[in-house]
Amino acid sequence: MSVGTVYGVGLGPGDPELMSVKADRLVRGARHVAFFRKAGRYGQARRLVDGMLHAEAAEVAMEYPVTTEIPLSDPRYNEILSGFYEDSTARVLECARAGEDVVVLCEGDPFFYGSFMHLYTRLKDVVPVEVVPGITGMSAAWTATGAPITWGDDVLSVLTGTHTEEELTRQMGCADALVVMKLGRTLDKVRRALKAAGKYKQAWLIENAAMPEQSVMRLAEAEGRVAPYFSIVVVHGQGRRP
Known part of the structure; x- marks a missing residue:
């Protein structure tokens, strides 16, 4: 058979x-x-x-x-x-x-x-x-912000919130554009790492991208918020443009 x-x-x-x-x-x-x-x-x-x-x-x-x-x-x-x-x-x-x-x-x-x-x-x-x-969910997330994720020769890094805070900070500091997945309980740690890497004010929080309950906001405006499972943090690159 x-x-x-x-x-x-x-x-x-x-x-x-x-x-x-x-x-x-x-x-x-x-x-x-x-x-x-x-x-x-x-x-x-x-x-x-x-x-x-x-x-x-x-x-x-x-x-x-x-x-x-x-x-x-x-x-x-x-x-x-x-x-x-x-x-x-x-x-x-x-x-x-x-x-x-x-x-x-x-x-x-x-x-x-x-x-x-x-x-x-x-x-x-x-x-x-x-x-x-x-x-991918991250494609829907950065599209929801209404801005391109990368320009020119920007380096895009995809991280998970399950990394240590030290590793998150190091990787974030090296990236031009950034996606952070697997948030939920790790969101506060991700916030601290973004602040340490100097990228907190540029970060966006997208919840339930491409779903009826989609929510898009600056991460700095979501202090104290508990992120649902389908949440992604995005930092846009600002690289070379013609």
Whole structure:
């Protein structure tokens, strides 16, 4: 029996109209659809395809065993997540080995800080895997500010708030243009690092980019604010212009 193909499909940042034509076609034609979500939640990736799935599509919800309950530095974090990804891979692999194609829904782009990467590395040498790129959340975020992110030969750095404050400050100081992801509990640390790097006043906070509840403001005007999960800080480059 021939094996099915696993498709990691990038859905873009949150607006269904920002999906690629290929992503739209694969999602609508899928008979097996898998997606990640937090336990007890509907899941953002699943929400993005509401009304698009085939009536007979079988859904596979892969629920994270932990999110922020255990610190990243705790050895148990990697152990628990590794087991989770092994189990998720087995569920997808079962469908593919039965000759069924599986569409894995991915927020943003599958190869950019996405959970699908952990399935990809476990599946790519076992069954056919195809990745469909999507518009990243950071692209939607800087577009929402109404200004280009880079000019001329600006250097763009993409950081995560999970770095140490010292490392954030160092990297921010070297960048012309800047994107900081994975905020939430790390936002206060990111604020301090931006101030130390001399970039705080230029920073923007974008929440839920390309979603109905999108919010765009100067970070300095959001003191004391608790950032939701889908939040990104942007500092625009000011490089060479003709």
